[in-house]
């Protein structure tokens with residue numbers, strides 16, 4: 444509770460530090476506008492046009508429904524990979540053999556392009572939610588797994604010895620030594636897994652679904668409706684930034700205060 | 704009576720012999736120092752005595768009720784602030800949380816930490832402050848046996864003296880038994896009842912020194928005089944390679 448209060452208290456200062464980011468976003472929009480003037484509306488609609496389309500889209504309930512479908516899928520996939528990845532990573536980290544054996548598997552999972560997974564998943568699960576969620580899990584699970592594994596394996600022996608010298612009971616050792624350390628590795632891994640899920644969900648929907656933001660993007664492409672396509676891209680980026688900078692980053696700042 | 708007895712203790716890391724045939728005993732209320740050159744195996748010996756390393760050859764019998772350890776490095780938990788670090792040992796013994804924090808604050812003040820430092824994380828502390836925290840963490844649980852591995856090395860002279868005076872008080876009240884490791888002969892003479900000289904490669908005890916005068920009565924003159932005496936000892940000269948060529 445104290446923690447939550449502190450996060451809220453520090454929030455204005457954090458927002459203030461956002462001016463720099465805002466400036467760079469405006470600079471980017473300016474360049475975009477320049478591009479639109481050079482290449483014409485068909486190739487690259489101007490920011491104004493895009494945002495107008497966007498605001499029009501956001502008035503329709505149908506669009507919101509699609510966004511919610513996509514968010515649900517991404518979140519669900521993320522949740523599964525966060526839970527499985529954390530648990531398996533912890534277990535693998537505790538045993539030297541398990542962590543050695545898991546390395547090549549992780550390398551394969553990480554190296555495999557998501558598009559290949561989508562194709563496989565379409566063969567296995569057809570055009571269903573399962574295909575999309577499966578792809579998300581497969582792509583973001585290794586990130587969490589590696590984070591948890593590294594966290595568990597990098598606990599300092601010196602600190603373990605110190606805890607032993609004070610005869611810390613096992614549960615206390617877990618909450619005072621293992622969890623805080625592992626958390627400092629797992630949390631950033633969760634953040635990147637969430638970003639990954641969000642990217643993968645759109646890609647998977649584009650190829651393997653007839654609803655959601657990805658499917659809308661596929662439609663826009665089919666009709667050469669560039670403003671809608673760009674507006675959707677803005678929706679995707681906007682949502683990710685919202686989650687990352689308004690929710691995750693402030694939490695991260697507080698939980699990692701002790702770090703250099 | 705509580706006591707620690709070490710009998711024909713040997714220890715090796717791989718094929719390197721670190722400790723060879725160590726014998727000594729430490730009785731309740733005594734202060735025993737082990738001095739010796741760097742790399743001589745002092746830390747290893749202390750870890751063995753404290754049960755942090757497994758004894759391979761020989762025997763260590765420890766009948767002390769409770770013990771605490773201050774390591775050569777402070778070894779603070781980086782995600783805990785000063786007070787929570789100090790309270791760790793108390794909480795491990797099942798003390799009430801508020802009481803533990805209260806006691807930790809008291810001892811922190813006693814050891815020269817200030818109120819404004821209480822909520823700092825270890826990364827924001829100076830080396831000396833960290834050592835004070837580590838020292839507080841060990842003493843706050845009121846151990847009957849205290850293992851000290853060069854705990855004063857990062858402190859300035861004033862603070863060093865203050866902490867030593869505090870220890871001497873506890874020794875005087877017979878509240879504490881100490882196994883103490885140091886490089887510093889003057890420090891050893893100020894605090895100890897007995898000093899063991901540990902020669903390196905392999906670590907073995909080559910000489911005992913005994914100081915009968917109660918620690919409370921040892922003034923600077925006594926310490927300087929005894930230090931001068933010990934520095935002329937042939938074994939000391941050899942062990943620390945003090946011979947001028």
Ligand SMILES: Nc1ncnc2c1ncn2[C@@H]1O[C@H](COP(=O)(O)OP(=O)(O)OP(=O)(O)O)[C@@H](O)[C@H]1O
Nearest residue numbers: 716717721739740741742743744745746747748775
């Ligand atoms: N875990 C280990 N594995 C292998 N060798 C070790 C290990 N720990 C210590 N040693 C070796 O044992 C020897 C004694 O080390 P130790 O730390 O006990 O010395 P020390 O007397 O405490 O030295 P200092 O005064 O510098 O702290 C050293 O040569 C060191 O290299």
Ligand SMILES: [Mg+2]
Nearest residue numbers: 745746775852
């Ligand atoms: Mg040492």
